[in-house]
Amino acid sequence: MTDILSRVDPGWLLFVGVFLGALLLIEGMRQLLSRRETNTEARSRRMRMVAAGTDVAERLSALAPRQAGEGGSLAALMTSVGLSRSPALYVVVALLCAAALTAMLLQLIGLIPAIVTALSLFVLLPLLIMMSIRDARRQKLSAQLPDALDLMARGLRAGHPLNTSIATVAETMPDPIGTEFGILVDQISYGDEMVVAVRKLAERVPTEDFRYLAASIAIQHGTGGNLGRILTVLSQVMRGRAMTRRKIKAMSAEGRVSAVILSCIPFLMVGLNSIITPEYYGGVVGDPLFIPLAFTALTLIALNALVLFKLVNFKF
Template identity: 45%
Template structure:
C-alpha cells in the first residue's frame, strides 16, 4: 500500500509533467503556425500546402495571366504584359470587371445626385473604368520593379557564392527561390521549376525578364545567353553584373534626392487650386454666385484641367531620368 505522502508526491509529479507537456504542445503549435505565417514568399507557401511542384508552377503562372508554358493568355499583349508585371494575382477579367462596374456606379451616382448632363457622367465612367485601372497597374508595376531592383544584387551575390561552392547554376537559382522574399523569391522559384521541367536556363531567364520588366534582368538574360554560347567564367560575369546594378541603384537614389524639391513643387502647384476650391466651397458656398449655371463652365474647367495635367507631365519629365 502506498502511504499518503508518497501519493501526494506522485500527484505533484504527474501535475508537473502535465503542465510541461501542455506547454510544449502549445509551443510546438505556435512555432508551426509562425513558420507557416513567416514563409518568406508565395511559392513556398503553396509548396507548404503539399501541392505538387508542377501544379504549384501552373497555378502561379495562371494567376498572373499566363498560360502553363509562360505565354500571355490574351491577345492584347501590352495590357496582359502590364497586368503580369504589376504582380497582382487573380483573374485579369475579374480585375477589369470590378473597375468597369465601379465606374458605372460612380457615373450613375454623379448623374442622379448632381443632375449634370450625360457627358460628365460618361467622362467619369471612362476614367474610373478604363484610365484608373491602367494607372493602378502602372503604379503597382513600378513599385514592384523598384523592390526587385533592390533585391537583385543580393540574389546575384548568393548565386555567385553558390557557384563558387561547386553547385550547378540550377541549384544556385533554386537556393535564391528558397531564401529570398517576394517578389524576387517567387520569380526565381518559378525559374528553378521551369528549368526542372525542361527549359534551359537562358529561356527561363528570358521569360523571367518578360514577367518582371526590369532592365537588370534583361542584362542577366543576355549574360547567361552569351556565356552559354561563347563560354567564360559565369561567376565573374554575375559578380560584375551585381556591382553594376548596385552602382545604378546608388545613382538612382542620388537623382531622387536631388529632384525631391521639384517633385514637391509639382505636388504643391497641382493640389493648391483644388484645396482652395474646397475651402471656398465650405467657408463661402455662395462665393461663385450663379457661375455654375453658365454653360461655359464645364468646357473651361476641362481646358484648365488638361492644361494643369500637361504642366504636371512636364514637371514629371523634368525630375525623372532614364539611364
C-alpha cells in the first residue's frame, strides 16, 4: 500500500480533493436553496394563498375561472400555466421588446428579416413555451387524477360527504391537482352547484379523464348510486388507459427514432458534402434550376417526415 501511495502524484490528489469539495459545496447549496416546506399550507399554490389570508373571491379571481368561450384565448392560456391574467400587459411588453430588437437588427439584416426575427423571439416563442407548459401541466393532472379519485372514494366509503372528500384532495395533494380541486371547493362555497363546479373544472382542464369525472358526478347527482364505487372504477379505467398509452409508446419507440433519423439524414448529407467537397453544391448554385429543384427537394423531405411521423404516432 505504501508503495502504491508513493507512486501517486500529490498534485492529482489535491485536484481530486478540490473537485470533490467543490462538488459537495455546490450540492449542499442546491439542497439548501431548493428546500420546500412540507406542511399543508405549502402543498399547493391555493393553500399558500389560504395561509396568506385571502378570501374566496380573491382566490377565484387569481387562480382560475376563465369564463365560457375563452378556451382558446390568451388569458386562458396564461391562466393555465399559472400566470396572472394580464394579457394586455403581455402584448404591450412583447411588442415593445420586438420593436426594440427590430431597431437594433435593422442595419444588420434588413427590415423584413428583423421584424420576423423579433416577432419570433418575443411573440411566437413565449406562446410556444406557454403551450408546452400547459400541455405538460395537463399531463401531470391526468397522472394525478386517479390518486385523487381513490382518495375521494375512501372518504366517501368512510361516510364523509362529497364536499369534504374534495376538500381533502385540495388540502393533501400537491400542485397542480391540489390547486384545481381547491378551486372546485371555492366555487362550491361561493355558491356554485356541485355539477356546475365540476363541469367548470372539466372546461379548465379539457382532457378526456376530467370529462369522464364531470359526466360521472353529473349522472350520479341526477340518478343516485354508489359514487364511491363509481370513482374507484373510474380511477382503475384511467390507470389502465395510462398503462396502455405507455405500452404503445414503448412498442412504437423504434419507429419514432427511425422517423427522426430518416428525416435528418438528407440535411446531414448536404452538410457533410458541403464541408468535404464545397464545389459539389457550390458549382451548381448559380444554375437557374437550382432554386426550384432545392425547393422541390425540401418539400418532398417535409412530406416524407410528415408521413413518417403520422405512421408512428398514434392517438389513443
